[in-house]
Amino acid sequence: MKQIGFLGLGVMGLPMALNIVKGMGQAIVGYDTMPERLEQFTAGGGKAVSDPAEIYRTCDVILQMLPTHATISASIEQAVALGKPGNIIVDCSSAAPDIIQSLYPKVKAAGMSLLDSPVSGGNPMAQAGTLAIMTGGDKEAFDAVKPILSCMGKPVYTGSSGSGDVTKLVNNMIGGAILAAIAEGYAFAAKAGIDLQTTFDATRCGFAGGPMYDNKVPMVIHRNYTPGARVAVHRKDILNAKHYAHKLGVDLPVTDVVLNIMDWMNDNGHINEDQAAMVKYFEDKMDVTVGSED
Numbered sequence: 001m002k003q004i005g006f007l008g009l010g011v012m013g014l015p016m017a018l019n020i021v022k023g024m025g026q027a028i029v030g031y032d033t034m035p036e037r038l039e040q041f042t043a044g045g046g047k048a049v050s051d052p053a054e055i056y057r058t059c060d061v062i063l064q065m066l067p068t069h070a071t072i073s074a075s076i077e078q079a080v081a082l083g084k085p086g087n088i089i090v091d092c093s094s095a096a097p098d099i100i101q102s103l104y105p106k107v108k109a110a111g112m113s114l115l116d117s118p119v120s121g122g123n124p125m126a127q128a129g130t131l132a133i134m135t136g137g138d139k140e141a142f143d144a145v146k147p148i149l150s151c152m153g154k155p156v157y158t159g160s161s162g163s164g165d166v167t168k169l170v171n172n173m174i175g176g177a178i179l180a181a182i183a184e185g186y187a188f189a190a191k192a193g194i195d196l197q198t199t200f201d202a203t204r205c206g207f208a209g210g211p212m213y214d215n216k217v218p219m220v221i222h223r224n225y226t227p228g229a230r231v232a233v234h235r236k237d238i239l240n241a242k243h244y245a246h247k248l249g250v251d252l253p254v255t256d257v258v259l260n261i262m263d264w265m266n267d268n269g270h271i272n273e274d275q276a277a278m279v280k281y282f283e284d285k286m287d288v289t290v291g292s293e294d
Contacts, residue, residue, distance in 0.1 A: 004028040005059030009037040013065035015126040018044040023151025056082035085111030096240040097162035104161040113141035118168035122229035136164035172237040176258035187282030219276035235262040
């Protein structure tokens with residue numbers, strides 16, 4: 001049985017790793033910089049280590065869910081330096097496609113495989129094991145780790161190296177536009193003086209409806225901005241999309257609007273709230289309060 005390691009046991013990474021423990025029926029090895037997360041991982045049946053080098057040296061499959069391009073790149077470099085031929089590195093983080101594409105040849109030269117395998121669905125779907133998983137890289141490596149990825153959600157092979165990250169950017173560009181439209185629509189409804197719950201009941205089964213609508217609109221109505229998916233994390237993907245669009249030589253006018261809203265959220269201290277809090281931008285612009293906490 002292959003030894004599995006997981007780096008980055010945060011809001012998303014911890015439930016993802018624990019679902020692998022449950023699904024694979026083995027105590028996978030995990031590392032995080034926060035001791036309390038290691039304790040939670042151990043309590044869930046994982047094997048915590050205090051040094052990530054142990055994962056790089058001993059594990060055949062190394063999954064990582066890391067926050068920045070610097071940490072993503074440094075971890076992959078270490079996995080190559082300390083690991084062995086045949087290892088499969090799976091980056092589940094949200095990264096700009098060219099970051100993974102630049103590392104792919106170095107990993108291949110070491111006799112290893114690198115998959116870009118970002119996820120979508122936020123903490124609720126991470127806990128439920130129902131994440132959307134978009135994976136680029138060598139098909140043989142994907143087939144080898146698909147049973148592991150399936151413990152966390154629904155993996156789909158997207159093509160060559162970097163394609164998983166591109167697919168994730170497409171997902172979050174569209175998701176950001178929908179979130180902005182929801183926020184604007186419900187601020188408009190509040191300004192017009194119509195009942196928000198009635199608006200939701202009347203529209204949720206219409207063309208605007210869907211899983212995101214069902215998830216976010218009640219949060220807007222009840223002013224519940226407890227993060228299931230933080231604006232900060234989504235904004236990082238929007239910035240990655242802008243970065244890659246520049247490389248492709250194209251404009252993203254709708255994404256520019258979303259980034260403007262998220263920049264306002266950042267400038268006004270709301271960046272770590274749930275995406276539903278984007279309604280605050282429109283509250284400010286329309287001089288209206290949307291929903292109530294009671």
